[in-house]
Amino acid sequence: MEISEIIQAQKAYFQSGKTLEVSARLEALGRLRSAIETREEEILEALREDLGKSRFEGYMSEVGMVLDELSYMRRNLTRLASPQRVRTPLAQFSARSFRLPSPYGCALVMSPWNYPFYLSITPMIDALAAGNTVVVKPSAYSPATSALVVELVRECFQPEIAAVVTGGRDVNQSLLDQPFDTIFFTGSKTVGRLVMEKASAHLTPITLELGGKSPCIVDRSADLKTAAARIAFGKFLNVGQTCVAPDYLIVHADIKDEFLALLAAEIHKQYGEKPLENADYGRIISEKHFQRLLGLMEGGTIYMGGQHDGSRRMEPTVITDVTLDSPIMQEEIFGPLLPVLTFRETADIYPIVAANPTPLAFYLFTTDKAQERELSRRISFGGGCINDTIIHLATTEMGFGGVGESGMGSYHGKAGFDTFTHYKSMVNKANWIDLKMRYQPYSEGMLKMVKMFLK
Structure with a gap:
C-alpha cells in the first residue's frame, strides 16, 4: 500500500x-x-x-x-x-x-x-x-x-x-x-x-x-567507588549511543585523580582489559558516526582507551584536559567518549552546564543533601538521577521526556x-434545578449572588 x-x-x-x-x-x-x-x-x-x-x-x-x-x-x-x-x-x-x-x-x-x-x-x-x-x-x-x-x-x-x-x-x-x-x-x-x-x-x-549534553557531577562527598561503577555502566551501555548517557563529567578538583583511577578500574572490570576483544561490547552504528567520534577525540588528553578497529568498535575512552571550547564539548557525543572537567565551588558548575542547551538528563553523585537540593532545583533538565545514571527512564510510574531543546x-x-x-472536559448538567442568576435581565442582586460563588 x-x-x-x-x-x-x-x-x-x-x-x-x-x-x-x-x-x-x-x-x-x-x-x-x-x-x-x-x-x-x-x-x-x-x-x-x-x-x-x-x-x-x-x-x-x-x-x-x-x-x-x-x-x-x-x-x-x-x-x-x-x-x-x-x-x-x-x-x-x-x-x-x-x-x-x-x-x-x-x-x-x-x-x-x-x-x-x-x-x-x-x-x-x-x-x-x-x-x-x-x-x-x-x-x-x-x-x-x-x-x-x-x-x-x-x-x-x-x-x-x-x-x-x-x-x-x-x-x-x-x-x-x-x-x-x-x-x-x-x-x-x-x-x-x-x-x-x-x-x-x-x-x-x-x-x-x-537529546543534549547531559552533565554528570561528582562532588567530594560522593561514594566514589559506587559512582565509578554506575557511571561506567550508564556511559558505555550501547557503546555510549544512548540519549540519556552521561555526556561529560564535572568532578571536584580535589578528588579528580582518585576518582579517575577508580573509574578506569571499573571500566576494565566491566568490559575487560581489552574491550575490543569482548564479544558483549557493541559497535558504532555507521562509518559516518564512527569518523565523527574519531574527530571528537582531538583537543584533549586520552586518559584511558582510545583504541578502535576496522569494524567500528571503539574502546571506552576517558579524555582529560578538556575545556568548554574543545570540539568534544560542542555537540552531543553519542559514543564511548567521556570528557572530564573540574570544579571547586558549586557556583562553578552553572556556567559549564549553561554553555549548552537544556540537557535531557542530569546526574549528581553526592551525599550532601543541601547540594542535592540546590543543583537539582536550579539546573533545568528533562529528568535524572541522584547517585545513579539512566535508570530514571526504566519505570512505567514516571513520564520520561525532555525540556527546552531536549x-x-x-x-x-x-x-x-x-x-x-x-x-x-465534560459537564453533565441535571434538569431538575436551574439557577437563574446567569440569565438576563441582570440585576444588582444577581451580581451579589454571582460574587458569592466566584471569588
Whole structure:
C-alpha cells in the first residue's frame, strides 16, 4: 500500500469507532506480547546484527522494557480509559464534571537507530492503548531490526490498525507531508525541528524526544567507588549511543585523580582489559558516526582507551584536559567518549552546564543533601538521577521526556497513554434545578449572588 492509502485506511477505521472498545485494545496488546515472546531470539539477533548488542543487553534495554510497558498497559488500561470524575463548582449545581479520554486518531511514530526495537514498539504500544491507529517509521540505519519490526507488526495487526513504513529521508519527507492527527518523534534536534515545522502545516500536535549534553557531577562527598561503577555502566551501555548517557563529567578538583583511577578500574572490570576483544561490547552504528567520534577525540588528553578497529568498535575512552571550547564539548557525543572537567565551588558548575542547551538528563553523585537540593532545583533538565545514571527512564510510574531543546512531552506508563490522548472536559448538567442568576435581565442582586460563588 502507498503511504497515502495506509493513512486513508487508518483514518476510515478510526472513524468507524472500532478502536474505542477497551476489550479490542487489550486483545491487540495481548497479540503483540505473544508475538514478541515467540520472536524474542530473532529480535535479539537483529539487535546484535545492527549494533553488536549482547543478548543480555538487548533484553535488558529493549525487549524487557517493551514487555514491561505492555504489562503496565494491560494491567491499567481499563482504569486509564475510563472517564475521570472531577470536582464540580458549586455555581454549576447540580452537575457531574469529568474528563473523557479520547484518542487523537491516526498517529505517526518515528524512531531512531540506537534502541531500534524499544523506541519503535513502546510508543506504538502507548498509541494503541490510547485507542489510536499507528504508522511506525523505523530508522534505515538499523535494517535488521527494522525488517523484524515490519514482520512483527504485520503478523499482529491489519494495516488499517498498525503499519510499518520503511525507507530513507525521502520516505520521512513524504510521511511528514501527510495529515496525521499526532506525531511522536525520537531523534536528533535537527530532524526534530523539521518535524515541528512540517507538523505546523496541519496544526498537528507533536511529541519530541530529543537529546543534549547531559552533565554528570561528582562532588567530594560522593561514594566514589559506587559512582565509578554506575557511571561506567550508564556511559558505555550501547557503546555510549544512548540519549540519556552521561555526556561529560564535572568532578571536584580535589578528588579528580582518585576518582579517575577508580573509574578506569571499573571500566576494565566491566568490559575487560581489552574491550575490543569482548564479544558483549557493541559497535558504532555507521562509518559516518564512527569518523565523527574519531574527530571528537582531538583537543584533549586520552586518559584511558582510545583504541578502535576496522569494524567500528571503539574502546571506552576517558579524555582529560578538556575545556568548554574543545570540539568534544560542542555537540552531543553519542559514543564511548567521556570528557572530564573540574570544579571547586558549586557556583562553578552553572556556567559549564549553561554553555549548552537544556540537557535531557542530569546526574549528581553526592551525599550532601543541601547540594542535592540546590543543583537539582536550579539546573533545568528533562529528568535524572541522584547517585545513579539512566535508570530514571526504566519505570512505567514516571513520564520520561525532555525540556527546552531536549524535547517536549513525555511517555512511559500513564504519561504514554496521556501523550496519545486528548481529554475532553465534560459537564453533565441535571434538569431538575436551574439557577437563574446567569440569565438576563441582570440585576444588582444577581451580581451579589454571582460574587458569592466566584471569588
